[in-house]
Amino acid sequence: xxxxxxxxxxxxxxxxxxxxxxxxxxxxxxxxxxxxxxxxxxxxxxxxxxxxxxxxxxxxxxxxxxxxxxxxxxxxxxxxxxxxxxxxxxxxxxxxxxxxxxxxxxxxxxxxxxxxxxxxxxxxxxxxxxxxxxxxxxxxxxxxxxxxxxxxxxxxxxxxxxxxxxxxxxxxxxxxxxxxxxxxxxxxxxxxxxxxxxxxxxxxxxxxxxxxxxxxxxxxxxxxxxxxxxxxxxxxxxxxxxxxxxxxxxxxxxxxxxxxxxxxxxxxxxxxxxxxxxxxxxxxxxxxxxxxxxxxxxxxxxxxxxxxxxxxxxxxxxxxxxxxxxxxxxxx
Amino acid sequence: xxxxxxxxxxxxxxxxxxxxxxxxxxxxxxxxxxxxxxxxxxxxxxxxxxxxxxxxxxxxxxxxxxxxxxxxxxxxxxxxxxxxxxxxxxxxxxxxxxxxxxxxxxxxxxxxxxxxxxxxxxxxxxxxxxxxxxxxxxxxxxxxxxxxxxxxxxxxxxxxxxxxxxxxxxxxxxxxxxxxxxxxxxxxxxxxxxxxxxxxxxxxxxxxxxxxxxxxxxxxxxxxxxxxxxxxxxxxxxxxxxxxxxxxxxxxxxxxxxxxxxxxxxxxxxxxxxxxxxxxxxxxxxxxxxxxxxxxxxxxxxxxxxxxxxxxxxxxxxxxxxxxxxxxxxxx
DNA sequence: CCTCGCCACTAGCACGTGCAAGCGGTCGTG
DNA sequence: CACGACCGCTTGCACGTGCTAGTGGCGAGG
Numbered sequence: 001x002x003x004x005x006x007x008x009x010x011x012x013x014x015x016x017x018x019x020x021x022x023x024x025x026x027x028x029x030x031x032x033x034x035x036x037x038x039x040x041x042x043x044x045x046x047x048x049x050x051x052x053x054x055x056x057x058x059x060x061x062x063x064x065x066x067x068x069x070x071x072x073x074x075x076x077x078x079x080x081x082x083x084x085x086x087x088x089x090x091x092x093x094x095x096x097x098x099x100x101x102x103x104x105x106x107x108x109x110x111x112x113x114x115x116x117x118x119x120x121x122x123x124x125x126x127x128x129x130x131x132x133x134x135x136x137x138x139x140x141x142x143x144x145x146x147x148x149x150x151x152x153x154x155x156x157x158x159x160x161x162x163x164x165x166x167x168x169x170x171x172x173x174x175x176x177x178x179x180x181x182x183x184x185x186x187x188x189x190x191x192x193x194x195x196x197x198x199x200x201x202x203x204x205x206x207x208x209x210x211x212x213x214x215x216x217x218x219x220x221x222x223x224x225x226x227x228x229x230x231x232x233x234x235x236x237x238x239x240x241x242x243x244x245x246x247x248x249x250x251x252x253x254x255x256x257x258x259x260x261x262x263x264x265x266x267x268x269x270x271x272x273x274x275x276x277x278x279x280x281x282x283x284x285x286x287x288x289x290x291x292x293x294x295x296x297x298x299x300x301x302x303x304x305x306x307x308x309x310x311x312x313x314x315x316x317x318x319x320x321x322x323x324x325x326x327x328x329x330x331x332x
Numbered sequence: 333x334x335x336x337x338x339x340x341x342x343x344x345x346x347x348x349x350x351x352x353x354x355x356x357x358x359x360x361x362x363x364x365x366x367x368x369x370x371x372x373x374x375x376x377x378x379x380x381x382x383x384x385x386x387x388x389x390x391x392x393x394x395x396x397x398x399x400x401x402x403x404x405x406x407x408x409x410x411x412x413x414x415x416x417x418x419x420x421x422x423x424x425x426x427x428x429x430x431x432x433x434x435x436x437x438x439x440x441x442x443x444x445x446x447x448x449x450x451x452x453x454x455x456x457x458x459x460x461x462x463x464x465x466x467x468x469x470x471x472x473x474x475x476x477x478x479x480x481x482x483x484x485x486x487x488x489x490x491x492x493x494x495x496x497x498x499x500x501x502x503x504x505x506x507x508x509x510x511x512x513x514x515x516x517x518x519x520x521x522x523x524x525x526x527x528x529x530x531x532x533x534x535x536x537x538x539x540x541x542x543x544x545x546x547x548x549x550x551x552x553x554x555x556x557x558x559x560x561x562x563x564x565x566x567x568x569x570x571x572x573x574x575x576x577x578x579x580x581x582x583x584x585x586x587x588x589x590x591x592x593x594x595x596x597x598x599x600x601x602x603x604x605x606x607x608x609x610x611x612x613x614x615x616x617x618x619x620x621x622x623x624x625x626x627x628x629x630x631x632x633x634x635x636x637x638x639x640x641x642x643x644x645x646x647x648x649x650x651x652x653x654x655x656x657x658x659x660x661x662x663x664x
Numbered sequence: 665c666c667t668c669g670c671c672a673c674t675a676g677c678a679c680g681t682g683c684a685a686g687c688g689g690t691c692g693t694g
Numbered sequence: 695c696a697c698g699a700c701c702g703c704t705t706g707c708a709c710g711t712g713c714t715a716g717t718g719g720c721g722a723g724g
Contacts, residue, residue, distance in 0.1 A: 008475050008680095010679095010680055010681085011680070011681070012680075012681095020703080020704090021703065021704045021705075022680090022681085022704090023682090023683080023703080023704060023705080023706090024702085024703060024704075026681070026682060026683075027682090027683085027703090030681095030682070030683090032682080032683070034683095035683090035702090035703090036700085036701055036702055036703085037702070037703080038701085038702065038703090041702080041703085053473055055450065055473075055474060055475075056680085056681075057395065057453075057679085057680050057681070058391075058451045058452065058453060059390075059391040059392075059394035059395040059400065059453075059679090059680085059681095060391075060395050060679070060680035060681045060682095060709090061680080061681060061682080062391035062681095062709095063389065063391040063392050063395055063679090063680080063681075063708095063709050063710065063711090064680080064681045064682050064683090064708075064709055065681080065682065065683095065709085066709075068391065077417055085409050085438050088438065089445055092445035092446075093445055096445060096446055101446070101448070101451055102445075103435060103437075103448065103452075104436065104437070104438070105435075105436070106417050106420065106436070108417070108421050113421060113424035113425055113428060113434075114424075114428055114433070116433070116435065118387070119390045119433055120390065120435075120452075121389075121390060121391075141385060142387060143340050143387075248609070248610070248613070251610065251613040251614075252613055254615075255613055255614070255615050258615050259615065276610075277580070278580070278583065278608075278610045281580070281583040281584055281587055282583075282587075282614065283586075283587050283590050283591065283615070340710095342709095342710055342711085343710070343711070344710075344711095352673080352674090353673070353674045353675075354674090354710090354711085355673075355674060355675080355676090355712090355713080356672085356673060356674075358711070358712060358713075359673090359712095359713085362711095362712070362713090364712080364713070366713095367672090367673090367713090368670090368671055368672055368673085369672070369673080370671085370672065370673090373672080373673085388710085388711075389709085389710050389711070391709090391710085391711095392679090392709070392710035392711045392712095393710080393711060393712080394679095394711095395678095395679050395680065395681090395709090395710080395711075396678075396679055396710080396711045396712050396713090397679085397711080397712065397713095398679070665724105666723105666724090667722100667723085667724085668721105668722090668723085668724100669720105669721095669722090669723105670719105670720090670721090670722100671718105671719085671720085671721100672717105672718095672719090673716105673717085673718090673719105674715105674716080674717075674718095675714105675715090675716075675717090676713105676714090676715090676716100677712105677713090677714085677715100678711100678712090678713095678714105679710105679711090679712095680709105681708100681709085682707105682708090682709095683706105683707090683708095684705105684706095684707085684708105685704100685705085685706085685707100686703105686704080686705075686706095687702105687703085687704075687705090688701105688702095688703090688704100689700105689701090689702090689703105690699100690700085690701080690702105691698105691699085691700085691701095692697105692698090692699080692700100693696100693697085693698085693699100694695105694696090694697085694698105
């Protein structure tokens with residue numbers, strides 16, 4: 001019955017056990033087109049393979065067919081945590097249906113551990129943000145040509161992942177709540193400067209299109225009293241609503257306001273971004289932007305499949321629905 | 333100079349380019365012992381391999397040698413985020429020095445995406461918490477025998493990763509602050525039940541060895557008012573200090589206490605676990621336990637190498653230093 | 665001059681798979 | 695009955711690597 005606790009079961013074992021040739025087994029298991037296999041034989045093969053617990057040897061497959069059927073997702077090392085987990089899960093599913101698999105790697109600063117693309121040689125490498133020229137060169141050197149987002153700015157839209165909706169919703173939410181003069185809490189972390197700039201830009205655009213005055217941007221990070229100073233500045237500027245880069249920034253702003261004796265949202269309303277689970281645990285609970293990470297995951301997977309198979313995109317675009325989660329910090 | 337933007341460079345290419353046999357190239361590149369290769373030839377091979385940009389084909393290596401030189405680290409899907417990133421990074425380094433590579437997978441609830449161990453066939457699978465019997469069986473079915481922590485309780489110490497220090501420190505910290513009657517805030521999330529039990533056990537042990545009364549254990553999770561009920565119970569039991577399973581539980585307890593009009597830490601002191609970055613942002617800021625994730629990473633890597641090579645453990649044990657981070661929620 | 669041993673290297677197999685080409689048997693058709 | 699078409703299967707090669715067994719050359723010793 002069970003394997004004799006030793007060798008791995010190969011396609012040859014299945015063939016031998018049935019008195020067939022290994023090729024026949026291969027045809028059945030791969031569903032090779034252009035080969036005629038009788039229904040009876042097909043069933044016997046499938047049954048025997050299942051009985052013996054046959055698992056194709058991935059390395060051998062990769063060697064023979066020249067492709068690993070692997071997609072590497074490079075996750076930035078900024079704290080994105082659990083939300084990304086959903087995204088990864090969904091992307092895995094979508095890829096799996098197409099016979100591909102997803103491997104993730106959190107991307108550490110340069111010069112540390114060897115990147116996984118060197119040894120898994122994935123067919124596609126996907127990142128949340130564009131890769132540096134050095135990274136792209138390194139991948140090219142390993143024979144990796146399918147890179148998302150691509151380094152060429154022309155064919156890919158500026159926001160391929162549809163992540164610019166959040167800031168717009170933040171601004172609109174505060175506007176709906178009656179706030180006119182808005183502040184923006186930015187983080188100074190160099191690792192996310194690109195993302196901060198992107199979100200700030202989208203927020204500015206949204207404010208402008210609503211006819212609001214320019215955003216009062218202040219840095220809010222781990223530096224002592226950076227948040228306190230920012231809050232002071234906003235008060236002087238008659239700012240009553242703050243758009244935070246993310247939930248971390250929002251929490252810092254709220255903390256500073258509370259410690260300064262202000263009421264949230266009475267004196268200052270704050271909305272975060274990413275809907276980190278902790279936002280619901282704060283007192284007051286923090287309004288935020290929930291991203292449809294599942295949808296984003298599906299979209300990433302579709303992009304990767306498109307690149308891997310050179311076939312046209314399956315889904316019509318980003319169906320990732322971004323939404324406001326209104327909580328106490330904006331007066332829910 | 334550079335590759336002609338097409339085929340991959342194989343060892344045979346290097347050999348042909350030098351007029352040598354492929355075997356010689358192989359010996360040099362692998363540093364095979366028991367083979368005499370002249371210094372001159374060795375240098376020529378190395379130089380030519382570098383010049384052509386030769387990279388061994390991982391799949392072919394894995395096929396031939398029967399082992400992938402891969403270690404799979406299964407990361408639970410609870411929010412451990414960045415701290416684990418440090419751990420992974422350090423583990424990667426340690427493994428790399430031994431010629432192994434680390435691949436991580438965040439472990440989603442059962443029934444979702446296919447586990448990576450099926451297709452990467454890693455030599456060792458490492459987890460933060462023990463695997464379920466089903467998971468172990470699944471791994472076995474894929475030919476994976478090296479599993480950490482092992483399912484057998486006998487040879488492996490009950491706390492191979494040295495993670496039981498935290499609860500002890502939590503209890504001692506509250507004791508030092510003058511608290512006698514302690515509560516324990518447990519989460520009911522089935523995914524972490526093992527870890528909860530482990531931490532609770534360690535906390536109980538610590539309380540007993542200090543001569544404290546038994547811990548008053550209450551569930552604290554996302555259910556409406558679970559935390560509020562727990563706080564009520566603790567007050568009735570004259571509990572003044574709460575050991576939380578993690579920072580999430582701690583935040584829930586604190587939130588419930590504040591909303592109930594209690595002072596933290598005046599009426600109830602609370603300490604979390606894991607030192608999630610958000611703990612510092614709460615009002616009041618949350619005391620917690622900081623884990624030396626870098627040290628933990630090195631230790632995990634050492635364990636994995638031991639399992640992979642069947643050689644004795646390199647490091648003398650866990651050098652992961654766990655420490656209390658005292659903040660406002662316990663009266664810092 | 666022959667032999668033996670050693671050096672430095674080569675021929676070739678095996679790993680497990682995917683798939684092109686081939687091959688015997690049967691059936692339909694003239 | 696001859697012949698081709700077709701079905702259902704098999705033989706065999708290739709992928710790139712690690713490594714065992716072997717091989718030719720050459721110097722030393724007798």
